[in-house]
Amino acid sequence: MIRLVIADDHPIVRAGLLALFSLEPGIEVVAEAGTPDEAVAAAERENPDVVLIDLQFGAQAASTGAEATRRIRALDAAPYVLVLTNYDSDADILGAIEAGASGYLLKDAPPHELTAAVRAAAAGESALAPVIASRLLDRMRAPQASLSSREIEVLDLVAAGRSNTEVAADLFVSETTVKSHLAHIFTKLGVASRTAAVSVARQRGILR
Amino acid sequence: MIRLVIADDHPIVRAGLLALFSLEPGIEVVAEAGTPDEAVAAAERENPDVVLIDLQFGAQAASTGAEATRRIRALDAAPYVLVLTNYDSDADILGAIEAGASGYLLKDAPPHELTAAVRAAAAGESALAPVIASRLLDRMRAPQASLSSREIEVLDLVAAGRSNTEVAADLFVSETTVKSHLAHIFTKLGVASRTAAVSVARQRGILR
DNA sequence: CGATCCATCCTCCGAAAGGACGACTCCACG
DNA sequence: CGTGGAGTCGTCCTTTCGGAGGATGGATCG
Numbered sequence: 001m002i003r004l005v006i007a008d009d010h011p012i013v014r015a016g017l018l019a020l021f022s023l024e025p026g027i028e029v030v031a032e033a034g035t036p037d038e039a040v041a042a043a044e045r046e047n048p049d050v051v052l053i054d055l056q057f058g059a060q061a062a063s064t065g066a067e068a069t070r071r072i073r074a075l076d077a078a079p080y081v082l083v084l085t086n087y088d089s090d091a092d093i094l095g096a097i098e099a100g101a102s103g104y105l106l107k108d109a110p111p112h113e114l115t116a117a118v119r120a121a122a123a124g125e126s127a128l129a130p131v132i133a134s135r136l137l138d139r140m141r142a143p144q145a146s147l148s149s150r151e152i153e154v155l156d157l158v159a160a161g162r163s164n165t166e167v168a169a170d171l172f173v174s175e176t177t178v179k180s181h182l183a184h185i186f187t188k189l190g191v192a193s194r195t196a197a198v199s200v201a202r203q204r205g206i207l208r
Numbered sequence: 209m210i211r212l213v214i215a216d217d218h219p220i221v222r223a224g225l226l227a228l229f230s231l232e233p234g235i236e237v238v239a240e241a242g243t244p245d246e247a248v249a250a251a252e253r254e255n256p257d258v259v260l261i262d263l264q265f266g267a268q269a270a271s272t273g274a275e276a277t278r279r280i281r282a283l284d285a286a287p288y289v290l291v292l293t294n295y296d297s298d299a300d301i302l303g304a305i306e307a308g309a310s311g312y313l314l315k316d317a318p319p320h321e322l323t324a325a326v327r328a329a330a331a332g333e334s335a336l337a338p339v340i341a342s343r344l345l346d347r348m349r350a351p352q353a354s355l356s357s358r359e360i361e362v363l364d365l366v367a368a369g370r371s372n373t374e375v376a377a378d379l380f381v382s383e384t385t386v387k388s389h390l391a392h393i394f395t396k397l398g399v400a401s402r403t404a405a406v407s408v409a410r411q412r413g414i415l416r
Numbered sequence: 417c418g419a420t421c422c423a424t425c426c427t428c429c430g431a432a433a434g435g436a437c438g439a440c441t442c443c444a445c446g
Numbered sequence: 447c448g449t450g451g452a453g454t455c456g457t458c459c460t461t462t463c464g465g466a467g468g469a470t471g472g473a474t475c476g
Contacts, residue, residue, distance in 0.1 A: 010316045016224025058316060086294075108218045108266055148422065161404025164463070177424050183464070184422090192464080193432085195403050196369025356452065372433070385454055387434070392452090394434085401462090402433080 002122045003048040005031045007039035007068070008084065009057045013107070017052065017114075024115050036068035043072045048079045049122045055085040055096060066099050073100030080121040103127040147185060147206060154181040159198040159207050210330040211256040213239045215247035215276070216292065217265045221315070225260065225322075232323050244276035251280045256287045257330045263293040263304060274307045281308030288329040311335040355396060355414060362389040367406040367415050 004027055006017045014032050021027045030046045033039035036057055043051050051072055055065035069081045082103040083096045096104060103117050103126055117127040147155065157167045164182070168175040182194065191197045201207040212235055214225045222240050229235045238254045241247035244265055251259050259280055263273035277289045291309040294316075304312060311325050311334055325335040355363065365375045372390070376383040390402065399405045409415040 010224075011319050012224040012228065012315055012322070013220055014224065015227045015319070016218075016220040016222065019223045019227040020220065107220055111219050111223070114220070150423065158403060159407060161399060161401060161407040163401060173423085174425060176426065179464070180424075183466095186464080191369060193369060193371060194463080195366060195406060198403060198406070199367060199369035358453065381453085382455060384456060388454075391434070391436095400434080 002027045002050060002118065003030045003046065004028060004118060005033065005039065005042045005046060005048045005051045005079070006053075007033035007036070007042070007051065007065075008054040009034055010054075013054070020111050020114065021118070027115065027118060036063045036065060039068050040071045043079055044075055047077055050080050050082060050118055052082045052084060052118065055083055066096050069096055069099040069101050080124065082117055082121050082127070147188060147201075151181050151185050151188075152206060154178060155185055155197060155201055156207060158182070158194050159201070210235045210258060210326065211238045211254065212236060212326060213241065213247065213250045213254060213256045213259045213287070214261075215241035215244070215250070215259065215273075216262040217242055218262075221262070228319050228322065229326070235323065235326060244271045244273060247276050248279045251287055252283055255285055258288050258290060258326055260290045260292060260326065263291055274304050277304055277307040277309050288332065290325055290329050290335070355393060355409075359389050359393050359396075360414060362386060363393055363405060363409055364415060366390070366402050367409070 004021060006014060006021075006029055008014050008017070011034070014034070018029055018032065021029050030048055031042040033042045033053075036053075039051060039053050042048075053065050053068060053072075057063075057065060065083060069083060072079065072081055078100075080103075081099075081101045082105060083101040084105050084107060086107050102121050102124075105114060105117055105127075120127040153171065154167055157170055162170065164175050164178045168178045171178070182197070185197050186192060189197050189200050191200055198207065212229060214222060214229075214237055216222050216225070219242070222242070226237055226240065229237050238256055239250040241250045241261075244261075247259065247261050250256075261273050261276060261280075265271075265273060273291060273293075277291060280287065280289055286308075288311075289307075289309045290311040290313060291304040292313050292315060294314070310329050310332075313322060313325055313335075328335040361379065362375060365378055370378065372383050372386045376386045379386070390405070393405050394400060397405050397408050399408055406415065
């Protein structure tokens with residue numbers, strides 16, 4: 001019997017997963033969680049085989065799904081973690097994998113894909129949704145111009161529509177510094193203007 | 209007995225809704241739909257009291273939730289339509305209301321809010337999630353600078369990172385015209401730069 | 417210890433963006 | 447049949463942005 005913990009902030013989704021797995025022989029949902037912290041607590045308490053956790057939790061949540069994944073994988077008898085997400089464009093894909101997730105699933109996946117993934121995870125295998133897998137490969141192929149945290153910070157303000165002067169004021173640096181960061185960002189992203197940079201950053205999931 | 213049709217492209221969400229309502233006395237789910245078209249067909253065939261339909265369907269769907277709402281409300285024995293959505297920032301709120309939805313619910317709403325809304329809808333009352341209601345009021349208060357279709361077209365290209373000259377070339381107009389459109393957009397949105405315009409347009413759901 | 421990346425700061429200059437006028441069509445609406 | 451809005455175009459002018467180039471200190475890592 002595979003002992004499963006499901007974690008999602010939407011009661012509806014939790015009910016759906018519960019209904020799905022209750023029909024599934026050999027899989028038992030031993031706990032539900034509505035927040036990342038609850039998920040970690042449940043994983044520690046119930047000592048399940050697999051944890052199925054959403055990546056996006058509501059804004060009021062303390063931590064993220066990726067963070068919870070990391071903490072769950074750091075437990076003594078660490079269960080396998082399957083990550084669930086709405087969007088295949090999510091920037092946290094890599095983060096989740098690094099955090100120790102053994103699978104990555106889309107919420108619009110057909111049910112049998114879900115159950116198959118749970119079984120695969122319980123067996124210690126990794127299971128990626130095909131879309132995700134190919135996207136990961138893409139990302140591997142493309143040298144993946146990753147922005148520094150400071151650069152992301154700058155780009156985030158730019159995406160909010162702030163001018164260079166405003167960004168400079170916000171970050172307590174000179175405007176030349178902002179321009180310098182932006183210049184790096186442009187070359188890394190292969191674009192020539194701030195709006196284009198924001199556009200591709202959104203596309204790649206660097207911004208949301 | 210309230211006869212209910214549920215429509216959502218995520219099998220998980222459908223299962224969740226189904227599970228939720230199956231526990232609910234006096235409510236019976238008579239059909240499920242995975243696409244807007246299926247939802248319309250089911251509404252016509254089953255002649256339900258209420259249709260619960262998602263606004264966002266996957267990219268491969270032919271039409272939108274709002275469109276389906278309109279068509280369902282145009283049926284002879286038109287059932288009431290409750291619209292379900294992930295985000296309270298959705299631009300289609302007004303569209304859905306105009307299309308004849310009698311309620312607007314968030315997916316992270318607690319289950320009892322859902323069932324209450326279905327009962328209210330079946331009784332012919334309208335039910336809006338509190339968040340949505342206040343947001344609607346906000347929108348009423350703010351004169352709602354709506355952009356013309358041409359302006360949206362321009363802004364969309366700008367959001368993709370194209371320059372004024374490129375936008376002009378794309379739309380077969382002069383650059384002056386593009387700048388003119390942008391100037392109007394800026395005043396309408398109360399901003400001073402293209403990136404800021406894109407930002408608030410996204411926020412208001414004018415762009416996605 | 418160098419190598420490397422990052423963040424910070426310059427200057428100079430051309431190109432792009434935006435503001436402020438005005439003006440011409442077309443079409444819908446009363 | 448006007449009136450007005452939307453879309454189109456223009457000019458002149460100022461500000462901002464972005465490119466090119468270089469320089470400094472700090473952190474990290476083999």
